[in-house]
Amino acid sequence: MKALKFTGLVALALALSTRLMAQESQQLTVPLSDPGKPYKLNVDLVTGSIKVSVHDGKDIIIDASAPHGRKEAKESGGMRRLSSGENLDVEAREKNNQVRISNNMPNKNVALDIKIPRGATNIKLMAVNGGDISVNDVSSDIEASNTNGAIKLTNISGSAVANTTNGRVLVTFKTLDNKAALAFTTLNGDVDVTFPATFKANLKARSDNGNVFSDFDMVTEKSPSKSTKTAKDGMYRITIEDWVYGKINGGGPELLMKNMNGNIYIRKAK
Known part of the structure; x- marks a missing residue:
């Protein structure tokens, strides 16, 4: 199983998994085991929105962002903000042309823009709050x-x-x-x-x-x-x-x- 993940802390690469870390937005590419063959996609979010569209490539491309909208705390008193507080921890797992995408920070709002190749036989999308x-x-x-x-x-x-x-x-x-x-x-x-x-x-x-x-x-x-x-x-x-x-x-x-x-x-x- 290939597991691909990005968060907002560090970066490393392993033989079968890649973790890309970035704040606020990032793009993740998920290759299929058998490109061009039928595949399944499952996306599960607790907080956030999901957009799926088709492109002409062979990989699944995930653009993830943390929507802004957090109000400045009154206690900041005009202090300069150094961080947004909107880190990402989105994970994609692929095995035998079955892809599962999830957010490991369920209370964080995330917007997923997913571009998929043609040939999907079943797509399951679930969201609960926020989009x-x-x-x-x-x-x-x-x-x-x-x-x-x-x-x-x-x-x-x-x-x-x-x-x-x-x-x-x-x-x-x-x-x-x-x-x-x-x-x-x-x-x-x-x-x-x-x-x-x-x-x-x-x-x-x-x-x-x-x-x-x-x-x-x-x-x-x-x-x-x-x-x-x-x-x-x-x-x-x-x-x-x-x-x-x-x-x-x-x-x-x-x-x-x-x-x-x-x-x-x-x-x-x-």
């Missing part, structure tokens, strides 16, 4: 999960599952896998997805405080509201689930779209 997830012009199966940030997938091909809690989900497909199930969900924000005109799917959609819109011609049906009543320790509760079902272009794999606060848009590419 958005964006993917541009990538052909792959994509799984994106965020907690406090948006997810934006632009001109993608393949399949996608995108889930966030606080932020919108905005997706544009160039082409897609007509056999794969798709799911796009958020708690607070719009879900807005554009599909090719020939897209086929069985739609299952629900917005608790919003509406579902589409410019596809489809056969839709509103399912009977499902209500549940419960009583426990003197507490009584009723819940109502109201889903919209429909067949897009005659139907196909399942398309799940769900949010609580916001609208759902199912768009047909022009």
Whole structure:
């Protein structure tokens, strides 16, 4: 396994690992074991943002930076700042064309701009605090999960599952896998997805405080509201689930779209 890492302290080189140390920003190049062959990418951040795009090279290139925004402490009293306090400790591990990128300082905000070669078969991206997830012009199966940030997938091909809690989900497909199930969900924000005109799917959609819109011609049906009543320790509760079902272009794999606060848009590419 090749392990590549940069932080903000020292620099050294080993036979199978390279550690580059720098403050505030740095670039890291990750060679694949079998360049030109299919590969997988997994990026896991606690605090920060992730951007993925395609380039024509054979290596994965990671540009990492520590976004500024820290306020000067009142106690500094106008003293000259000698350090930013924004060191980096980002690590990339590669084995048999499987690449995992992580931040070893989970409470430090880091922005990752990752350029990948063509040929990725599966991309998994996860962030929790501090930033958005964006993917541009990538052909792959994509799984994106965020907690406090948006997810934006632009001109993608393949399949996608995108889930966030606080932020919108905005997706544009160039082409897609007509056999794969798709799911796009958020708690607070719009879900807005554009599909090719020939897209086929069985739609299952629900917005608790919003509406579902589409410019596809489809056969839709509103399912009977499902209500549940419960009583426990003197507490009584009723819940109502109201889903919209429909067949897009005659139907196909399942398309799940769900949010609580916001609208759902199912768009047909022009």
